Amino acid sequence: MLGDAAFVARPHCGMGVTKAAGDALAITEALERHPSVEEALADYSEQRCRFGASIVQHARHLGAYMQAQLKSEEEREMAELYRTPEAVMRETAVPVKF
Numbered sequence: 367m368l369g370d371a372a373f374v375a376r377p378h379c380g381m382g383v384t385k386a387a388g389d390a391l392a393i394t395e396a397l398e399r400h401p402s403v404e405e406a407l408a409d410y411s412e413q414r415c416r417f418g419a420s421i422v423q424h425a426r427h428l429g430a431y432m433q434a435q436l437k438s439e440e441e442r443e444m445a446e447l448y449r450t451p452e453a454v455m456r457e458t459a460v461p462v463k464f
């Protein structure tokens with residue numbers, strides 16, 4: 367499974383196409399690198415599940431400032447941080463380190 371079929375993060379992180387293309391590249395490279403399909407899929411799954419999970423984590427991080435009811439002090443600080451267009455542009459549709 368790859369692209370949206372494997373993992374869908376909330377849309378505001380703008381990573382859907384990047385992730386689908388990265389998944390396609392990763393599975394091609396894994397199939398070239400390993401002698402068996404099973405090993406290639408295990409390698410691919412390990413790499414891309416980590417990446418997918420990091421996107422979901424990033425979506426949660428970005429999503430905190432969109433909540434109608436901001437609950438904690440940390441969430442209120444996040445909301446303040448993302449009130450500027452510069453902050454939104456800096457952290458949206460860019461890959462995060464994982």
Ligand SMILES: Cc1cc2nc3c(=O)[nH]c(=O)nc-3n(C[C@H](O)[C@H](O)[C@H](O)COP(=O)(O)OP(=O)(O)OC[C@H]3O[C@@H](n4cnc5c(N)ncnc54)[C@H](O)[C@@H]3O)c2cc1C
Nearest residue numbers: 368369370371372377379380381382383384385386387459
């Ligand atoms: C309104 C909207 C805006 C978006 N904006 C952005 C953005 O700005 N940036 C970004 O990165 N991502 C964006 N996305 C997300 C992005 O489009 C997806 O994450 C990306 O297209 C996923 O690629 P995919 O190849 O996994 O799936 P898809 O692009 O959905 O491709 C799946 C393909 O399978 C075909 N298909 C389905 N069922 C069958 C079947 N039974 N047999 C044969 N073919 C079948 C479909 O017709 C489709 O062509 C947006 C999505 C939407 C809906």
